[in-house]
Amino acid sequence: MIKKLSELKKGEVGIIRSFESEELFIKLMEMGCIPGEKVFVEQIAPLNGPISILIGSYKLSLRVDEAESVTIETII
DSSP: OOEEEGGTTTTTTHHHHEESSSHHHHHHHHOOOTOOEEEEEEEETTTTEEEEEEEEEEEEEEEEETTTTTEEEEOO
C-alpha cells in the first residue's frame, strides 16, 4: 500500500519509493535516505510535531511537512 510518510503510525515500517520535493530529496539523500531504504516510525510527537524514524542504523527527525513529501510503500 502506498502512503505518505506522514500518514504512517508509530511502529509501522515502509520502504521509501519517491520524493515530491527535489530540494528535500537532495537533503535526505545526503543523510542516506534513498529510494529502496527501509524506514521504521519510532515516535510521533504530539500536536503535529516532528516524526522520528529509524533508517539504516541511525535516527532521523522530520517535520510533518517534510514527511508529507516522502512516498512510502508500507510493509505488512
